[in-house]
Amino acid sequence: MEKGTSTEPLPPAPAPPALPPLAKRPIVLIMVAVFALQAAVSARYGFHRDELYFVVAGRHLAWGYVDQPPLTPLLARASGELFGDDPQDLRIFAALACAGTVLLVALIAREFGSGRAGQLLAAACAATSGIVLGIGHLWSTATLDIVAWLLIAWFVLRLLRTGDGRWWLAVGTAVGFAMLNKYLVGYLVVALLVSLFAVGPREVLRSRWLVGGAAIAIGLSAPGLWWQATHGWPQFTVAGGISTDDGIKNRIMFVPLQIAYLSPLFVPIWVAGARRLLRAPQIRWAHSIVPGYAILCVLVIASGGKSYYALPLLLVLVAAGCEPTVRWAASRPGRRVPVGSMLLVATVTSAVISLPLLPAGRVNAVIGINPEQGEQIGWPELADAAAVAWGRIPPDQRGRAVLFAGNYGEAGALDRYGPARGLPRPYSGHMSFADWGPPPDRADGPVVVVREGEVTARFRDFVDCRLVTRVDNGKGVDNEEQHAVVELCAGTTKPWSRIWPDLRHFY
Structure with a gap:
């Protein structure tokens, strides 16, 4: 036997951290509640301008449009065929997406090791945030986008936690479908890949399954990209117009609207989530999410994009912060921490701003924060x-x-x-x-x-x-x-x- 060699087998790779049980019943109850709320108000006011456009686009099915890929108009047409052509019919898919968003945020919290209380807080934060309620009320590209981004984030977290490269296939599938809805997901992909390369764990980038996931994503998105290429990439012209018209305002209001759209009351939770990801050894494997969010914000601000583009990753930080929040609340037995009151206030303020609850003549009170309310009237x-x-x-x-x-x-x-x-x-x-x-x-x-x-x-x-x-x-x-x-x-x-x-x- 040559010097320095050994016949002893290598030690097995450490098993991924075990996940807490999923709090199925209470999470489902929150999902049902948010779906019921959306259904109850879906017929108030009327169509949004984008919804009217999607309905017409759905009658002109194509692999692409000058301002979007095909999925949202396709599902608008499917909604008309299945349910009817009134606003509440078109918005059934949106309400389902809203409930799905709640579930995904809870699953992401569980991925970070949150127990029952942490999962419930994560689901409740998602269900009471302004962005989730607002996007879940209207049928738009953003409705599917937030679901797709959170799904990608969940798959990436499973990849990082387990080290199983086969999760790249799920990531690639989710990215491909997201590209059929909105090309903005490219920002998320760039932000996460750059962050993984910069701070690790880099070994997941050396997996052969990454190539397979990339192939799936390219294959699924190819028809829409081909349409754009053969029509002179009009999507770039549209994006340039948004940046020219609203870029300065979007940059100035980026941070304030990030806080307002999610809920100012949730700032301590997502700050706690960011600190936990950077410092807690138990979830050190996911610390790349924090610089990933920062990179995403830089990309959006540099391009003059809208502040809500980066909110899905901020919801991931909220999910990470729910477990330390409930532990902190439980560690103060002598003082009652009003988490329930906080969620109630968040629900009321977010609902008034994001949902058609006010009389139509009073909508001007919230248009400054959420102009989409006014675009459903008249x-x-x-x-x-x-x-x-x-x-x-x-x-x-x-x-x-x-x-x-x-x-x-x-x-x-x-x-x-x-x-x-x-x-x-x-x-x-x-x-x-x-x-x-x-x-x-x-x-x-x-x-x-x-x-x-x-x-x-x-x-x-x-x-x-x-x-x-x-x-x-x-x-x-x-x-x-x-x-x-x-x-x-x-x-x-x-x-x-x-x-x-x-x-x-x-x-």
Whole structure:
């Protein structure tokens, strides 16, 4: 036998930490409660502008759209086929996603070793946070995004805790499906990979299963990416427009809105979670989550993205902080720690800000924090205003007339509420509506234009326009469409096919 060699077997790898039992029944009760709350308020106010757009996009199924991948419009269409076409029908999937978010946060807390009380606190924090309630009320790309990101985070944590590289396959599958919903998940992937490379454990990056997971993610997302590539990557143009229009405001408000959207009352919990991840030896294997969250914030701020983009990883920090929070509360027997009161206050404030609980005429009180509340009010009134202008067109000219909307929310509302008011199919150059036009060139008659804001060069080819009326939602809600202009124009300077490229816009 050569010197320095040994026939003794290597010691077995240490077993991953055992997980506490899952608090199934109380977590399910919280999920049912949050689903019931969402269902109870889903019919108040009305459609959101994005929902109106998704419904129309669902009738034009494709592997991609200029501003999004295919999954959200596809499920909007499925919701219509399965349940109906009212707001509460479309939002069934959103309420289910909200309940799923609660479950995932509880599972992540369990991954960090939280017992029954810690899991329940994590589920309760998720169920009472403003971002989860708000996104769970509306059907949007963000609704699926938060579920997908938390699912990816849970799979990554299982990978890190067990050291089993096969979890990369689950991570890749979740990333692939997330890419079919929103390309923003690329930020999460970059943040987690860079953090793992920087602070470890790096051995998971050397697993052959990582290649398999990457292949799955690429395979699932390939159709949408191919659509983007063959259409000139319009998603980058849309993202650039968001950054140009709102980037400065988004950067200034990033930290305040991170706190407000989650709940200011949860700050001590996620701070405790970050400290625990960095210091507690029992979960040292997950310490890369903290720099991962920091990297994600840098990416979002640098690109001028919205503050809620980074909130899923902040929910992971909340999950990590629940166990030390309940232990701290239990260690103070002489003083009652009002955790229940804190959750009650968080529930009330988050619900008022995020859900349609206020009378419609009082929504201005919360629009400053959550403008999406106001975007659910006034769409039938917009169609009423358009019908007034359409009624000014002589009946013998209506066959050649066109109804044109300035943005996709207006176009979606006219598509939804217009037929009952005798209005024709609307056209618009905004986002993917531009791909579903233009009007035929034989439509050379009058044009009813519905638009917000000032006249821009985009409307220079509409001639002899006169104001007919302005939109009034009747509730005094200061949303984007309040006082929008409804004009009646004599026609266009050139055929629609020639002016359509100039009417296309992305923001």
